[in-house]
Amino acid sequence: MAQYSRISGSVGLITLKSPPVNALSAVVRQGIVDTVEKALSDPKVKSVVICGQNGIFCGGADIKEFAGNMSGPPLVPIIHAIEAANKPMVAAIEGIALGGGLELALGCHYRVAHAKARLGLPEVTLGLLPAAGGSQRLPRLIGVPAALDLITTGRHVTAAEALQLGIVDQVTDHKTVDVAVKLALSVAGKPLDARRISTYLCPPLSALDPLFEEVMQKVRQRARGAIAPIACVQAVRAAAALPYAQGMEREKELMATLFTSGQARALQYSFFAQRAVSKWSTPSGARWDTSTPRPVHKVAVIGLGTMGRGIAVALAQAGLSVVTVEPQEKQLMEAKQAVSGMLERGAKKRGVAPPLNNITYNSNIQAVADVDLVIEAVFEDMALKKKVFQQLSVVCKPGTFLCTNTSALDVDQLASQTRTPELVVGMHFFAPANVMKLLEVVYGPRSSPQALATAMQLGKKIGKVSVAVGNCRGFVGNRMLKPYIEQAFFLLEEGATPELVDRALEEFGFSMGIFKVSDLSGLDVGWRVRKGDGLAEPRATGQSARIREGRRYSPLGDLLCEQGRFGQKTGRGWYQYSKPGGREPSSDPWFHSFLKEYRAKHGLVPRAIDHQEVLERCLYALINEGFRILEDGIAAGPEDIDVIYLFGYGWPSYRGGPMFYAGMVGLPKVLDRLEHYYQAHPDVPYLQPCTLLRRLVASGSPPVHKWREVIKKLHSQL
């Protein structure tokens, strides 16, 4: 709703009231219509201030409403009425003015912002464009280049930058509403024509066409299949080329296309999924709202390899006191230099002082005696990690949380090395750990709700999107990756090439196909795991080269590793590179003839494989495993899986994550194709459709937000 009052004798004050962010729901929009009418018809009122309650101006349109039938008065005419008003309208911006919130403010004749306020048009991140006149007013106000930057990236600006750009007229450290009222009093009765942004022409710019072409090219490259950023450029182009009314028509047209696109639905789903994962729960009944995290001030990082360094940087940058331990003096010194460099570069980018003093470097594990929480980040080797946990159990003060950074190892086995298994959880960071947003927080059967809550809170503090997951091999992300990679290998055997598979995946929206990723991260990583599992050495076990434990197996990756082809680092992998450490992959004739010989040796007759088969085989196998994970209770809901894939595995954001994507494709179709492929490949269990998928289809393929009900039912029957 919106509340109306009159203050200082002649100022009408309209307060938006809709917690938590004063979003422009139907009720709020109706409230604005009513209160503006009141203010304009009250002869005692000479000017008007619009503000939001609780120090928040407005978080924009109510995103929840986008999923249903929009009712209530539309925003565009409301903003037009405000701009056309014959009394000065002043926006008092505290907290945030985002999306429709900023568009509302741009309809006002004056804007005052608090110094701590953030402003922006983030619609593009929701698959939309600023369609309440934002795409037409902002370029007229601040010029085409700056408007293109804000509208196509959706980035938020500070009040200081907003002032510099000309978005706001004043910035204040004092009570924003008081300052806005003062301004409103001072401009009462003054002419308003020059304050109506819709009447402006965009500031002139030479070579407008080349600018748009250049920006469009950049945006296309960055968007990789996303349509909203392109529509944003087109809308701003209309602002530069057309009179306002025609520009608004174009804005409406473009918005209509976006609004009904699956991309907007996916991105809006992802917005709520990100928030849903912080409200975690576990099968044993522990929950985010009934578990109290313990405060963490001092954290230890054990092991300063690539992961440990990144974790230490992330912690120090968040203001935590960090104790690092690396037993080898030489590596310790190298790590200190590397970490300091990372902190300095990060600080330079953010324009702050590097938090070098937040970190101490130690070679003796005794240094961790008084920390609140330890993150062990030594080499991925169970025996080594067990030893570290035994030491930590002795050295740490009572109550210290013990966390392991592992991508697949059994957290429970490590917990059993300590006297306090309830204080042990996994924290699976993604490389580079100071950059990647995802953190899988892994609870074992003995982890206490408090340990989980504390790790989740720490993740949030260091800026990660943290997802609570159960303990199983590979947790969620890497467990689902296995069938995906396996299918890619099988496709090579059957007739595909790395180039074809990667192209299909990149056209789908991944920034890199699986074989390029494998070259980047190193083929030896998987090889080590497969050797550990006794899979990579057929001669030793006497098994057939392409069967393990009765299942189809492709030794292609192992054979490349045996040739020393570990990917980028050796200059050869699935592709070739100009030199070891080279980054630009090119097709490798050696690999193609090797593949030919391999197929001939194993009697495999290559056939034509198209992009659709690549996508169905790789993605549906991954999705099927996602359903199994839900079935097993390793992830609480589809949102958890989707957020993991969006933030940790480069899943294209406009496709919403694998589980959401399955819903978009249609669960019956996913089931049908899995059945088809399983029939063709009965020796590949990952292709066998799982119970939950069948159950969902049998119950009418409910939308993704209703899956939890079916999962609950399934669990209660197990």
Ligand SMILES: CC/C=C\C/C=C/C(=O)SCCNC(=O)CCNC(=O)[C@H](O)C(C)(C)COP(=O)(O)OP(=O)(O)OC[C@H]1O[C@@H](n2cnc3c(N)ncnc32)[C@H](O)[C@@H]1OP(=O)(O)O
């Ligand atoms: C026909 C259309 C016409 C015009 C086009 C206009 C389009 C738009 O305006 S689209 C919306 C643009 N606005 C945004 O994109 C802002 C989205 N929100 C955020 O970025 C953040 O929530 C925040 C910066 C506003 C606040 O961040 P933080 O303090 O970290 O809190 P949370 O993110 O956890 O949010 C708290 C709570 O509020 C809900 N929420 C936030 N924004 C909206 C919104 N615009 N509509 C509906 N709900 C919103 C969010 O989901 C959280 O809810 P829960 O507590 O239930 O999880």
